[in-house]
Amino acid sequence: MKETSLDKIVSLCKRRGFIFQSSEIYGGFGAVYDYGPLGTALKDAISQRWMKSMTQLHENIVGLDSGILMHPKIWEASGHVGAFNDPLVDCKHCKARYRADELVEENPEDAVWKNIQCPSCGNAGELTDPRQFNLMFKTHVGPVEDDAAAAYLRPETAQGIYVNYLLVQGAMRLKIPFGIAQIGKAFRNEIVARNFIFRTREFEQMEMQYFVKPGNDEDSLNSWKEERLNFYSDMLGIDSSKLRYHGHGEGELAHYAKEAWDIEYEFPFGWSEIEGIHNRTDFDLKQHQEYSGKNMQIFDQEANEKYFPYIIETSAGLNRMLLAVLSDAYWEDSENNRVVLKLHPSLAPVKAVVCPLVKKDGLPDIARKIVDELKPHFKVLYDQQGSIGKRYYRQDEMGTPFGITVDHQTAEDNTVTVRERDTQKQDRIGLDGLTEALQAKISTYS
Ligand code: ATP
Numbered sequence: 001m002k003e004t005s006l007d008k009i010v011s012l013c014k015r016r017g018f019i020f021q022s023s024e025i026y027g028g029f030g031a032v033y034d035y036g037p038l039g040t041a042l043k044d045a046i047s048q049r050w051m052k053s054m055t056q057l058h059e060n061i062v063g064l065d066s067g068i069l070m071h072p073k074i075w076e077a078s079g080h081v082g083a084f085n086d087p088l089v090d091c092k093h094c095k096a097r098y099r100a101d102e103l104v105e106e107n108p109e110d111a112v113w114k115n116i117q118c119p120s121c122g123n124a125g126e127l128t129d130p131r132q133f134n135l136m137f138k139t140h141v142g143p144v145e146d147d148a149a150a151a152y153l154r155p156e157t158a159q160g161i162y163v164n165y166l167l168v169q170g171a172m173r174l175k176i177p178f179g180i181a182q183i184g185k186a187f188r189n190e191i192v193a194r195n196f197i198f199r200t201r202e203f204e205q206m207e208m209q210y211f212v213k214p215g216n217d218e219d220s221l222n223s224w225k226e227e228r229l230n231f232y233s234d235m236l237g238i239d240s241s242k243l244r245y246h247g248h249g250e251g252e253l254a255h256y257a258k259e260a261w262d263i264e265y266e267f268p269f270g271w272s273e274i275e276g277i278h279n280r281t282d283f284d285l286k287q288h289q290e291y292s293g294k295n296m297q298i299f300d301q302e303a304n305e306k307y308f309p310y311i312i313e314t315s316a317g318l319n320r321m322l323l324a325v326l327s328d329a330y331w332e333d334s335e336n337n338r339v340v341l342k343l344h345p346s347l348a349p350v351k352a353v354v355c356p357l358v359k360k361d362g363l364p365d366i367a368r369k370i371v372d373e374l375k376p377h378f379k380v381l382y383d384q385q386g387s388i389g390k391r392y393y394r395q396d397e398m399g400t401p402f403g404i405t406v407d408h409q410t411a412e413d414n415t416v417t418v419r420e421r422d423t424q425k426q427d428r429i430g431l432d433g434l435t436e437a438l439q440a441k442i443s444t445y446s
Contacts, residue, residue: 006268009323009330010196012339016398018042018326019197031193031200033319038398041349041379043204043322047183049235049347050206050316054181061179061208062172066160068185069141074159075152077291078284080136083255084155087130088191094121099191100130135188137201153187158313160184161209162284162296169211169298176300176309177220179210183318195269197319204318209311213300214282217310218259221279225261228277228314232263236321237344238328242266246273256283263316265324274324275316282308329399331422341399342422345442351378352402352438353395359384367406370416370431377435378442396421402438 013019017036023029035043054061075081087100096118107116117124137153140146154160161168161180168180186205193199212220225245233240248260258281262273285308289296297306329341345351354370356363364384374380381400383391392403403419410416415428418437429437 006196008332008339009268009326012330012341012397013039013326031190032202033197033200038349039322042325042343042347042399043318045347045349046236046321046325047204047206047318050231050318050321051181051183053231053235054179054208058179060174060177061181061210062168062174064161064164064168064180064182065184066157066164066182068154068187069139069151070154070160070163072151073291074163074288075136075155077287078159079255079287080152080155081134084135085132086135086191088133089130090128091118091121091123091126092128093123093126094118096120097191098127102192103127133189133191135190137187137189154185155188156186156315157182157184157205157207158209158280158315159284161207162288162311163292165209165211165285166296166298175302176298177210177212177216179208181206181208195267195272197323198267198269198272200319203320205315206318206321207313207315209280209313211298211309211311213303214307214310217279217281217312220310220312221259221261221277224312224314225277228275228316229263232265232274232324236325236347238265238324242328244271246271254278256280265320265327267323267327272320274320275314278313278315280311280313282310284311285309336424338393338396340396340421343399343401345401348399348401349379350381350395350398350400351442352380352404353383353391353400354380354404355383355388355391355406357388357405357407361408362411363406363408366410367404370404370406370434374435374438377439392419392424402441404434 016038018039020034020036021028022032022034051063055063089098089100100113103116104113115124116127118126136155139151139153140149141151142149161182165180169178183204183206185202187202190199190201193201210220210224229243232238232243242265244264246262246264253260257278259279261277263275264271265274285296297308299306325347329343331340331342333340352374354367356367367382371380371382385391388405395403401421405417414431416431417426418429419426
């Protein structure tokens with residue numbers, strides 16, 4: 001099995017412009033990351049595939065982009081003001097801070113959790129009683145900082161879908177079952193943020209809420225479970241042996257859930273959740289009807305009745321998905337002493353690099369012309385710096401699947417060499433059919 005330490009991925013991400021620590025010149029800012037040129041391109045490619053899998057491949061699923069700031073009552077209705085808490089404990093000795101539930105999970109043999117050794121200083125019996133800590137970020141809207149103007153940064157995108165669902169349904173003339181998909185930022189004041197972009201205080205969610213007739217919820221959950229797992233291997237090219245389901249037991253269920261499953265990926269730091277599939281029942285819609293005083297029931301024309309639909313939610317973290325893609329693609333090719341990101345060509349931020357073998361004899365001009373020809377179709381780079389081997393190795397780390405070299409033969413017969421990243425095999429291809437040949441290789445998954 002491939003063993004990759006997270007540190008190596010973090011360092012590659014910085015070196016090649018995928019991900020940087022936020023506010024680095026000020027010493028960094030807790031658990032926030034900035035995405036560089038390659039990181040934004042890769043993140044966009046992943047989110048586009050997700051949106052396509054939802055709204056293009058399903059005729060009855062549509063998109064939405066709701067606000068990050070919403071009416072504060074939404075978060076009372078949803079239960080987040082009252083119940084979106086994590087139990088916080090401190091070590092009295094070294095002041096380290098933990099989530100009590102995570103400490104217990106890591107030390108299942110300790111029945112009396114307070115005896116658990118502090119993982120930081122090693123002292124036992126020094127942990128405080130847990131205090132409930134609300135994970136929502138609170139802010140103030142307008143100039144006056146009183147409670148009337150309090151608002152929250154959304155901790156999940158789902159509520160924006162629920163409060164709009166009847167408007168969307170009416171506008172798009174949707175019949176049950178139907179879904180609404182949304183990609184957007186969410187914020188949680190996590191007690192312990194760790195593992196790079198796995199758990200951060202600002203992150204992006206890709207959530208799809210599927211509205212079904214009560215009674216059809218269990219079948220729907222099962223079919224979404226299957227479809228969502230396949231997405232990772234079929235549309236992101238992730239190794240399926242590193243994916244699995246984890247079912248939530250009674251004690252693990254969120255306040256709104258009847259049934260919940262996590263899709264887990266085997267990260268360098270172990271199996272961890274990347275997406276949750278939840279049966280949220282009619283909890284949220286009933287709550288919103290009660291708190292807003294507005295009708296939240298749907299009229300089902302076919303059945304000629306009004307009811308609260310049940311909601312099956314698929315809730316994925318874009319940043320975690322990106323980390324899974326990076327972890328899966330990271331490859332140390334020790335035989336050739338190089339690091340390669342084996343990204344699927346359809347996800348790779350740069351599809352090809354064009355290199356003149358030498359900086360003279362008219363080769364740079366030919367290479368520039370090839371760049372001009374390819375760039376309307378996909379992202380390409382021109383590189384004439386350093387030896388050809390060094391140029392390729394740089395691109396291998398960026399995940400660029402194809403290297404095109406213009407050499408003296410090109411001037412004679414209009415052919416170039418095309419090198420494949422993973423195998424390093426080189427073929428000679430005629431310039432006439434170059435765009436089409438590359439496009440065919442790139443679009444396998446589209
Ligand atoms: P965890 O148990 O890891 O805190 P959760 O069960 O609270 O996650 P959900 O509320 O189900 O997570 O959120 C859905 C998805 O949103 C998660 O599967 C994850 O991919 C993403 N997510 C949640 N919290 C974070 C975070 N702090 N940083 C990055 N992604 C997150």
